[in-house]
Amino acid sequence: MPRKVGAAKRISTQIVPVVGITKSVELELQQVMKKLGIVRAESYNKLGSINHWGIDWKKAVPEVKSFRTPDTLGLPAKLMDWTVNDVAKAITASQAACTDVVIKKIYKRFPGRDGQKITKELCKQLKTRAFIDNPLLHRLVRKEFQRGHSWVKNQIVYQQVGYKCKRLSRNTYQLELAGLNRGKRNKITVRSNRKIKGQIRLVYNQLLERFEIHFLVDHGTVDIPGNRRAIGIDKGYTEAFYDSDGQAHGKDLGKVATKKSDRICSKNRNRGKLWALHRKLEKLDPAKSARILENNLTRKTENRRYRKNQSELTAIIGAASKSLFNGESLKVFAEDLTQPIKNKRQSKIMSRRLNSWMKGVMRDSLQKWANWTGSVVTEVQPSYTSQVDSVTGTLLGKRSGDSFTRFDGVVLQADYNAAKNILARGADKEISRYMNKTEVQAVLLRRTARFLKGMGLSLADAVELGWLDPKHELCSGF
Numbered sequence: 001m002p003r004k005v006g007a008a009k010r011i012s013t014q015i016v017p018v019v020g021i022t023k024s025v026e027l028e029l030q031q032v033m034k035k036l037g038i039v040r041a042e043s044y045n046k047l048g049s050i051n052h053w054g055i056d057w058k059k060a061v062p063e064v065k066s067f068r069t070p071d072t073l074g075l076p077a078k079l080m081d082w083t084v085n086d087v088a089k090a091i092t093a094s095q096a097a098c099t100d101v102v103i104k105k106i107y108k109r110f111p112g113r114d115g116q117k118i119t120k121e122l123c124k125q126l127k128t129r130a131f132i133d134n135p136l137l138h139r140l141v142r143k144e145f146q147r148g149h150s151w152v153k154n155q156i157v158y159q160q161v162g163y164k165c166k167r168l169s170r171n172t173y174q175l176e177l178a179g180l181n182r183g184k185r186n187k188i189t190v191r192s193n194r195k196i197k198g199q200i201r202l203v204y205n206q207l208l209e210r211f212e213i214h215f216l217v218d219h220g221t222v223d224i225p226g227n228r229r230a231i232g233i234d235k236g237y238t239e240a241f242y243d244s245d246g247q248a249h250g251k252d253l254g255k256v257a258t259k260k261s262d263r264i265c266s267k268n269r270n271r272g273k274l275w276a277l278h279r280k281l282e283k284l285d286p287a288k289s290a291r292i293l294e295n296n297l298t299r300k301t302e303n304r305r306y307r308k309n310q311s312e313l314t315a316i317i318g319a320a321s322k323s324l325f326n327g328e329s330l331k332v333f334a335e336d337l338t339q340p341i342k343n344k345r346q347s348k349i350m351s352r353r354l355n356s357w358m359k360g361v362m363r364d365s366l367q368k369w370a371n372w373t374g375s376v377v378t379e380v381q382p383s384y385t386s387q388v389d390s391v392t393g394t395l396l397g398k399r400s401g402d403s404f405t406r407f408d409g410v411v412l413q414a415d416y417n418a419a420k421n422i423l424a425r426g427a428d429k430e431i432s433r434y435m436n437k438t439e440v441q442a443v444l445l446r447r448t449a450r451f452l453k454g455m456g457l458s459l460a461d462a463v464e465l466g467w468l469d470p471k472h473e474l475c476s477g478f
Contacts, residue, residue: 009373012218016196018211019172020189028179028186029156029211033204035073037153042068043087048148050141053095053129057088076178082157091148098145105140107434109199155203167198175213177202207303224374228331232423234385234415235335235362237354238402240320240417244423250320253313260309261353271297277403291400298403314361321365329374333426334366335382336433381426383440387469390420394448407467433444442477 021029043064045446047055052063061084070080103123110118122137131137140211156177164176164185173192176185190196190213201214232244237257274296281289324332370377389397389406404414425431430443448468449459459478462468467471472478 001237007221008371009221009224010372012217013218014192014194014215014217015067016190016192016215017190018213019191021211022187025054025186025188027212029177029202030204032075032079032180034153035075036156037151038073039064039068039075039083039156040087040150041153043084044091044148044150047088047091048094050132050145052091053132053141054127055088055092057085057092060088061085072451074180076182078159078162079156079178082159082162086157087148087150095145098141101144102126102137102140103262104434105144107432108436111435113440134180154203154206158202160198160201163200167195174369180237186475201438207307222329222372222374225329228329228375230333230423230426231417232333232421232426233366234418234422235337235359236415237357238316239415240362241324243324243421244412244419246413246416248415251417253316253320256309256312256316257357258353260313263309264306265352267302313358314365317358317361317365318420320470321362321369325367325369325373325375327373330370330376330436331426332366332370332377333380334363334377336379336386378426379380379433380422380428381431381440382422383435383437384444385421385425386414386418387419388417388444390417390424392451393424394451394471395444395472396448396451396462398469402473407462407465413422429447437473441472441475445472445475445477448455 043060045051046064046067049061051334052157055063064084070077073080103126106119106122107115109115110122121133122134125131125134125137126141131141154177157311158177164179166174166176168174168189171191171193173190173196175188175190175196178187188211191347192213192215196213196215198216203214204210205212207362224380234242236242236254238251238254274292278289278297281292285313319408366377367374384395386399386404387397388395388410389404391406398405399414399417402414404412404417445459448462452458452462457465459468459472463470463473
């Protein structure tokens with residue numbers, strides 16, 4: 001039996017629709033949302049600056065109430081406090097994301113072992129407001145951190161004391177929500193398969209034109225073993241993931257994404273012609289122009305179809321993540337694809353299709369299922385993982401489509417080869433996650449040179465034999 005080292009909570013967000021609401025309650029909720037929108041906007045303006053960096057969300061309410069009290073808006077104090085706390089938590093998350101980007105830039109600015117001491121000190125300063133006195137850190141944070149602003153006017157946050165939940169039937173519950181008037185609660189009916197408890201968020205979905213309740217569901221805990229099995233995964237377009245065990249997950253991703261992209265392209269070409277006809281007839285035949293605008297150029301049907309396509313892609317990625325972990329607690333190594341791909345010219349069709357790749361959804365889905373299985377996801381430097389021979393660990397070989405041809409003529413499955421390289425990079429001491437592409441190339445060329453030296457050859461000989469791509473000759477480490 002594997003040794004247990006702890007437990008992880010399995011938590012997910014559930015969205016349930018409001019199926020019963022009177023017109024008077026709907027109007028009051030809309031009024032509350034509008035007033036809380038003012039609170040949300042002013043809280044972002046006050047707390048969203050660098051001067052409030054690292055603020056504790058529990059201390060955010062006095063800061064906002066110093067200039068805006070609930071009486072001025074006719075709001076109950078609790079509703080305002082819960083909204084301010086929600087804003088403070090969102091700003092804290094934004095600051096954490098900014099810190100992650102700045103740390104990457106620090107590692108790139110001070111690479112190698114020589115910069116470890118400086119990097120460690122700078123990262124320590126980022127955790128507090130001490131970075132303000134450091135010109136370099138202050139400049140990097142100013143560049144990456146966007147001052148918070150909010151135009152959200154369709155949400156109300158309730159804590160447990162702000163509502164009551166009563167079961168009406170098997171899948172129907174009645175919620176009594178705190179409103180503007182003391183002692184009077186607004187009753188709504190929701191359809192849910194479980195009782196609602198804890199913090200909830202009442203949202204008015206403008207696309208679906210309905211109210212929804214968002215709340216967290218605790219599905220219990222999962223034991224975390226001390227010795228997780230390591231696995232590497234390659235994120236792809238044709239299939240969602242290809243692991244280092246040789247298994248493909250989410251095989252229909254590329255086909256569905258391409259079908260969606262081509263459909264939207266064809267649709268928009270036809271819409272362009274209709275727009276041109278509409279503009280042409282505005283003066284010649286205004287009635288026909290108005291009919292075209294009303295009946296053929298609205299977005300309602302297309303938006304519904306787009307949401308359906310996105311849901312299908314998300315479902316494929318979710319199923320692929322579930323299949324990858326298969327209930328097992330793993331140590332997963334994946335590519336860090338958060339940075340945009342620059343200086344790579346592609347055809348318009350390829351660029352359009354890659355827009356449907358949904359790299360962010362893949363990353364979130366992996367993290368969700370890792371949390372559910374007690375696994376851990378570690379991201380590695382992605383440069384050249386598809387161009388390295390996983391058998392020798394060198395740059396000898398060439399990838400073409402789904403095939404990787406080694407220097408000795410043996411053909412490997414390209415994604416499987418890349419997944420094994422990612423697994424190996426997870427334990428690589430020379431290549432860190434934040435190294436730039438040129439440094440990674442230099443390390444790999446040194447390894448390739450050592451391998452060729454054992455065969456009595458040089459890097460130049462490998463280029464002449466066609467084993468090594470000539471583009472590496474431009475690297476200073478060649």
